[in-house]
Amino acid sequence: MSKPKILITNDDGIFAPGLRYLIEVMRKLGDLVIVAPDKPQSGMAHAVTIQTPLRIHEIANEPGYKEYSCSGTPVDCVKLGQKVILKANPDLIVSGINHGSNSSINVLYSGTMAAVIEGAMEDIPAIGFSLNDYSYHADFSHCGPFIEKISLNVLEHGLLPGTCLNVNFPEKNGSPIKGIKVARQGKAIWDESFDERKDPHRRNYYWLQGQFVDKDAGEDTDQWAIRNNYVSIVPTQIDLTAHHAIEILNSWKF
Amino acid sequence: MSKPKILITNDDGIFAPGLRYLIEVMRKLGDLVIVAPDKPQSGMAHAVTIQTPLRIHEIANEPGYKEYSCSGTPVDCVKLGQKVILKANPDLIVSGINHGSNSSINVLYSGTMAAVIEGAMEDIPAIGFSLNDYSYHADFSHCGPFIEKISLNVLEHGLLPGTCLNVNFPEKNGSPIKGIKVARQGKAIWDESFDERKDPHRRNYYWLQGQFVDKDAGEDTDQWAIRNNYVSIVPTQIDLTAHHAIEILNSWKF
Numbered sequence: 198m199s200k201p202k203i204l205i206t207n208d209d210g211i212f213a214p215g216l217r218y219l220i221e222v223m224r225k226l227g228d229l230v231i232v233a234p235d236k237p238q239s240g241m242a243h244a245v246t247i248q249t250p251l252r253i254h255e256i257a258n259e260p261g262y263k264e265y266s267c268s269g270t271p272v273d274c275v276k277l278g279q280k281v282i283l284k285a286n287p288d289l290i291v292s293g294i295n296h297g298s299n300s301s302i303n304v305l306y307s308g309t310m311a312a313v314i315e316g317a318m319e320d321i322p323a324i325g326f327s328l329n330d331y332s333y334h335a336d337f338s339h340c341g342p343f344i345e346k347i348s349l350n351v352l353e354h355g356l357l358p359g360t361c362l363n364v365n366f367p368e369k370n371g372s373p374i375k376g377i378k379v380a381r382q383g384k385a386i387w388d389e390s391f392d393e394r395k396d397p398h399r400r401n402y403y404w405l406q407g408q409f410v411d412k413d414a415g416e417d418t419d420q421w422a423i424r425n426n427y428v429s430i431v432p433t434q435i436d437l438t439a440h441h442a443i444e445i446l447n448s449w450k451f
Numbered sequence: 452m453s454k455p456k457i458l459i460t461n462d463d464g465i466f467a468p469g470l471r472y473l474i475e476v477m478r479k480l481g482d483l484v485i486v487a488p489d490k491p492q493s494g495m496a497h498a499v500t501i502q503t504p505l506r507i508h509e510i511a512n513e514p515g516y517k518e519y520s521c522s523g524t525p526v527d528c529v530k531l532g533q534k535v536i537l538k539a540n541p542d543l544i545v546s547g548i549n550h551g552s553n554s555s556i557n558v559l560y561s562g563t564m565a566a567v568i569e570g571a572m573e574d575i576p577a578i579g580f581s582l583n584d585y586s587y588h589a590d591f592s593h594c595g596p597f598i599e600k601i602s603l604n605v606l607e608h609g610l611l612p613g614t615c616l617n618v619n620f621p622e623k624n625g626s627p628i629k630g631i632k633v634a635r636q637g638k639a640i641w642d643e644s645f646d647e648r649k650d651p652h653r654r655n656y657y658w659l660q661g662q663f664v665d666k667d668a669g670e671d672t673d674q675w676a677i678r679n680n681y682v683s684i685v686p687t688q689i690d691l692t693a694h695h696a697i698e699i700l701n702s703w704k705f
Contacts (some may be wrong), residue, residue, distance in 0.1 A: 241619070244496045244498045245659065250648070250658050251645070251657040251659070253657070254654075279646070281657065306499060309495065346705045359638070379701050381694065386572060404501065431692055433691045434457070437685075439688035
């Protein structure tokens with residue numbers, strides 16, 4: 198039997214330790230094609246490059262292992278990996294490991310998760326992995342066995358059409374991981390402000406800054422799972438319809 | 452009674468005719484603050500600017516009417532409008548009118564809709580307006596009465612927490628609009644490829660190109676509504692959890 202073809206990307210860029218760790222874990226599971234951004238693309242969400250053309254740079258081209266950097270976003274990387282490198286759909290797309298959590302509403306800002314949602318749009322099984330630690334030198338060593346187990350399950354069972362997985366790991370904190378929790382996306386907000394500064398020409402410029410505020414007391418959320426030292430898996434979908442709001446809107450007078 | 456405060460943005464940029472038309476319609480409904488990108492930001496989705504600082508440029512500052520261009524993405528514009536210009540939450544956020552449809556899966560790529568989803572994250576009523584016509588000189592003249600009616604309804608009734616509206620207009624085609632349909636997000640894919648070219652230094656570069664393929668025969672979709680000359684309204688939510696997949700994942704052996 199031929200090995201599964203696995204497409205790997207991330208949003209922290211081709212040199213990020215989280216990606217390098219993910220590649221090492223996935224080497225055991227299949228033939229790899231890595232297409233990752235040539236610079237950090239955090240916070241790029243589902244952006245695609247349409248105003249400028251894209252470049253790809255070959256880093257490795259061996260049997261069972263191809264690696265490329267790309268000038269675009271994580272979603273561009275997935276599209277290029279499929280259409281230009283593989284010229285076919287991979288059996289699995291994995292993205293990450295992100296340096297920083299993509300739980301709760303962070304899924305909407307995340308380039309890591311956008312790459313995976315792009316897979317869901319074409320019914321390619323896809324998993325995003327993120328660690329609740331923003332540090333460049335974060336310790337990913339506790340993630341490997343879970344990445345392997347989750348990926349093997351997805352390769353075996355597939356995923357429902359239009360869905361993908363958002364997997365978040367607790368940061369390495371000395372306590373052993375208690376297990377895996379299938380969870381829902383928790384409710385939270387970013388309490389944000391802008392740091393206003395003046396440049397040498399006395400013109401204002403602004404830096405976005407903010408604090409993540411969990412607003413959800415539920416024990417079935419991704420946030421709860423991570424806080425309690427579980428790996429969280431949120432099944433995530435591309436249908437954004439608020440089906441529960443349709444009846445209300447139908448009662449409005451237009 | 453004081454007039455509602457309305458924050459307006461788009462993703463085609465501050466000079467786009469769709470935005471100028473939306474501003475004229477909204478002038479009747481409230482006090483306006485416009486913060487829009489200083490260049491086109493189509494396909495930027497929910498991207499936020501975190502690697503570079505942001506700039507704002509004041510264009511108008513009159514009683515009841517303030518207008519600014521911003522160096523960032525549509526989501527940056529919403530955040531700056533709230534935190535730096537209004538220093539409070541607006542009563543309503545509107546975005547558009549986009550030159551091009553944001554029905555179906557386009558909602559996931561759209562900067563116009565990301566601005567609106569950003570509102571939903573903070574429970575600010577928000578509506579995205581898009582026209583099924585990509586032309587810069589598109590005719591928006593049939594949209595005004597519907598924009599007014601939908602906006603007045605939202606100002607009166609509010610929206611459910613964590614939801615916003617994705618409104619799409621048929622292109623002006625000679626037939627009168629039949630009315631408004633509350634719809635679900637239709638299933639579709641982009642059938643894409645890359646146009647591979649060589650630069651003068653013989654290096655490859657790639658342009659993304661693609662065709663939208665509707666995959667949904669339902670008569671309750673946004674695509675159906677627009678094709679049949681209705682204005683479609685899809686209530687759109689920030690909870691991406693595929694709740695129907697939770698039970699399946701819980702049956703897996705990890």
